[in-house]
Amino acid sequence: MSNQFLDLITKRRTVYAIGKNVSQSPEYLTDLIQNAIKQSPSSFNSQSSRAVILFNGEHEKFWGFVADKLKSYVKDEESAAKTTAKMASFAAGFGTILFFEDQEVVKGLQAQFPSYAENFPIWAEHSTAMAQFATWTALHTEGLGASLQHYNPIVDEQVHAEWEVPTNWKLRAQLVFGSVEGESRDKDYISDLERFKVFK
Structure with missing residues (x-):
């Protein structure tokens, strides 16, 4: 089966070996990221997803914060070295997108539609997941x-x-x-018989 969208998401992978050798400008990528999030669906068209986009020193600062916090959880030198190397590999990238969900929007919907109140926090998680997936795929189409x-x-x-x-x-x-800057891992799939049921 050939489908342009499926071809794109099939090639999208988790890539840990990343660098700063990016031809696109931060301005171009900001526009791409914003549009990917804006075009992502949300329950009741709530548009609850928010993002902070970090480039250059701001991006590196974030991973420095994470590295510093993780030091308090590390119990031995070997683990500390692994953690430091991992955070450095993230900081070696070009940018970071922090995805948020606006809880005021969620609470507003809960008040407006009380019969669905318990579902809105769940649906907000759906919204952010779709925004993340759309953004990730958009970056992949740019070769990132x-x-x-x-x-x-x-x-x-x-x-x-x-x-x-x-x-x-x-x-x-x-x-x-x-x-x-490096190969992504191959992805294994469980059997379709374990995952799907089809009735005709």
């Missing part, structure tokens, strides 16, 4: 590699303070991206 990370909530307080992020924005994930 990326990996999705989850170092929230350990750096939430610093993120809000450093970049003046509203308190009602809840950090959900971090997508670090850059030039592709």
Whole structure:
């Protein structure tokens, strides 16, 4: 089966070996990222997804925050060295997108539609996931590699303070991206019989 969209998402992979050898400008990539998020669906068209886009020293500063926080969790020198190397590999990239969900939007929908109240936090997670996937795929179409990370909530307080992020924005994930500097891993798939049921 040949389908342009499926071809794109089939080739998108987690890429850990990334660098700063990017031909696109931060301005171009900002426009790309913003449009990918804007065009992502959300429940009740709530548009609850938010993002902070970091380039250059700001991007490196974020991974420095994470590295510093993780030091308090590390119990031996070997683990500390691995953690430091991992954070350095992320900082070696070109940029990071911090994905948030606006909790004021979620609460507003809960108040407006009380019969669905318990579902809106779940649907907000769906919204951010789709925004992350759309953005990741858009970056892939530009020849860039990326990996999705989850170092929230350990750096939430610093993120809000450093970049003046509203308190009602809840950090959900971090997508670090850059030039592709190494091969991505092959992806294995479980059997379709285990995963799908089709009735005709």
